[in-house]
Amino acid sequence: MTIATTLDRIPTAVPTELARGRGGGGPAHRRIVVAYGFWIFILSDMIMFSALFAAYAVLSSNTAGGPTAPELFNLRNVFIETMCLLLSSYTCGIGVLSAERGRPTLFLVFAAFTFALGAAFLFIEATEFAGMVATGAGPSRSAFLSSFFTLVGTHGVHVASGLVALVYLVAQVLVKGLRAAVLRRLLCWSLFWHALDIVWVGVFTLVYLMGGHS
């Protein structure tokens, strides 16, 4: 019996004493271990964001007589930004899944979509920031705006670095092909990109929707 036909018969509910990750069944696969390590990094990044969220929550009412949240935020733009990031998260997941299933062309198509949507998000955010600074609502205006630019700007920097990493990974796929090491890097990158979308859920809820309302 070959491994392939045996694997087809693995029951979905693996007995606990044989399950990897619960002390049985031998060491976990490398991609599981690598993804776990990267997951720890993502969680530490989340903890850094939590400090910025806490700073914003504490300082958001200290406007020092300057512009307040409802005067500054354009919720229509925020909605478009949110949809860009959400769809890019989707195309990223589909792209990496295509790569894992050995379809490099499909991966490249979805990587291009992911990059375009991420770049659109960054463009809208940069335009918003430039408009705010031009109207005198820059980060030095009030504690509220300092914490706003720090929180949202840090997220934007993460998105920008994610786009750079995506270009780097696409180059690796083109040069090296879909070998195991490249696939692991792609998996880690998709974790990073999905995590950025989770942070953005917090940003648009706490900063834009709750701030723009009250």
Next chain:
Amino acid sequence: MSNPEHVFDDRTPGVEEHEPTASYLSYTVGLGLAIIATIASFIVAQTNLLWPPGIPVGLIVLALAQIGVHLVFFLHLGSGPDSTNNILALAFGVLIVFLVITGSVWIIANLNTNMMSMPAQ
């Protein structure tokens, strides 16, 4: 499957078999749910569909729901044995995030309350 142990010991160390962790369908379901949660958040924030003092709570609930959708459908955190360590690490991360945010808000709110001769915010 009379001898399931055979299945797990039959592999040469270092050989990685292909383990599909996800499907196109799960991503699409996740996208649909996330879009619904996002649109609901924006509607709740801009209308009086909810009782107005309850809007922040409603927004937080929708955000938590969407984060859950992302974790399950995009990051594939499930109940399988491969996810156990990830879930435990996530639980610790959530604890720290909770402590940092609620602790800061709580302490500063106390300071603001006890501060004398400050104009009301």
